[in-house]
Every structure is written in C-alpha cells, then in structure tokens.
Amino acid sequence: KVRRPAVGTTHGADLPSDSSLAQIVADVALTETLGIEETAAALDVASLEQAVEALSEAPVVLLHGISASASVAGDFERKLQRIGRIASCLPDTHDALAAAALMGAGQVALGLSHGGATAEVTAFLARARQAGATTIAVTNSQTGPVVAEGDIVLRTTVRESTYRSGAIASRSAQLLIMDCLFVAIAQRRRDSSVRALRLTYDALEEYRRP
Numbered sequence: 001k002v003r004r005p006a007v008g009t010t011h012g013a014d015l016p017s018d019s020s021l022a023q024i025v026a027d028v029a030l031t032e033t034l035g036i037e038e039t040a041a042a043l044d045v046a047s048l049e050q051a052v053e054a055l056s057e058a059p060v061v062l063l064h065g066i067s068a069s070a071s072v073a074g075d076f077e078r079k080l081q082r083i084g085r086i087a088s089c090l091p092d093t094h095d096a097l098a099a100a101a102l103m104g105a106g107q108v109a110l111g112l113s114h115g116g117a118t119a120e121v122t123a124f125l126a127r128a129r130q131a132g133a134t135t136i137a138v139t140n141s142q143t144g145p146v147v148a149e150g151d152i153v154l155r156t157t158v159r160e161s162t163y164r165s166g167a168i169a170s171r172s173a174q175l176l177i178m179d180c181l182f183v184a185i186a187q188r189r190r191d192s193s194v195r196a197l198r199l200t201y202d203a204l205e206e207y208r209r210p
C-alpha cells in the first residue's frame with residue numbers, strides 16, 4: 001500500500017509539526033511524484049490530442065492563471081515562444097479580458113485553475129469563447145465554472161488539501177500537462193521547432209557565463 005502524506009481539511013493540516021528534515025524531503029517528493037504519476041495515468045489522451053491540434057494551428061495563444069497557476073502559464077508561454085509560436089501569458093486579469101475580447105476563430109485561450117472555480121479564469125475563458133476562440137481549461141475539478149467555459153478540458157489528478165499551505169503537487173501536475181502539450185506541438189513541426197530552438201539558443205550565447 002502506498003503511503004500518502006496527510007491531506008486535511010483545516011489550515012496547516014499539511015504542515016508537519018515535528019517531522020525531521022529528511023522526512024519533509026521524503027513527504028514532499030512523494031506528494032509531487034504521486035501527483036505527476038496519477039495525473040499521467042488518468043489524463044484523457046483524446047482531449048490532449050484535441051488541445052495539441054488546436055494549439056498547433058492557432059496563430060495566437062493567450063494564457064491566464066492566478067498565483068501559482070500564473071507561473072505555470074508563464075513557463076508555457078516561454079516554451080512556445082522558443083519554438084516560434086505567438087503566445088502571451090497575461091497575469092493581470094484586466095489585460096487578459098481586454099485581449100480575450102479581441103480574439104477570433106482559430107485562436108486559443110488557455111486558462112489554468114486548480115480548484116476550477118477561479119472567477120478571473122472563468123471570465124477570461126468566457127470572454128474568449130464569446131469572441132470565437134477555442135478555449136482550453138486545465139483544472140483538477142470535474143465540474144465548476146472553469147470547466148463549463150472550456151471547449152477542451154485537461155484534468156490533473158492531485159490529492160491536495162482544500163486548505164493547502166502552498167501549491168505543491170498541483171503545480172507539478174499542471175507543469176506535466178503543459179510539458180506534454182509543448183513536446184507534442186514541437187514534434188508536429190519538428191524541423192521549424194528545432195531551427196527556432198537553435199536560433200534562440202544562439203541569440204543568448206554571448207550572455208552565458210562560464
């Protein structure tokens with residue numbers, strides 16, 4: 001039987017009171033590993049394929065998330081830009097809503113919300129959908145407003161406390177999904193992706209320190 005770190009329903013339930021540093025390392029590693037493995041096992045590959053198709057063909061990709069989800073969106077933005085894709089992560093919701101209102105058919109709006117109820121992400125996806133864009137929701141929730149606004153839903157499978165002290169396994173599981181999307185998109189246009197990676201690497205060569 002797999003040992004699982006405690007997941008409670010009160011603030012601080014996931015913070016150990018007397019664990020050794022070695023045990024903290026083991027528990028954090030286990031939490032993140034389980035989140036990644038269970039997300040990979042349960043991920044709907046058909047939905048992932050739909051997302052890859054939409055993102056591969058999109059002339060513009062807008063990304064929005066709040067707090068920890070914003071950092072995941074930013075990471076995906078940089079990866080897409082490295083292979084020559086037009087992608088923008090807009091952490092400010094007002095900016096995201098304004099940009100979403102100007103989207104159109106063929107473009108993609110991707111929103112991340114672990115709990116599936118983030119009002120800002122819901123509004124972003126709804127506005128983009130109204131404008132004609134394809135919407136992708138990345139969430140741990142089976143239902144909720146974010147799920148309702150996603151044309152395509154990609155789900156993480158993470159057992160974190162409602163009152164979790166910080167996004168740990170949820171962030172790692174989101175990164176897994178985004179990395180799968182990135183690799184699949186780059187694979188579809190391998191030659192142009194490799195060329196873009198080479199050019200962007202060379203552009204930074206003189207700024208690398210030995």
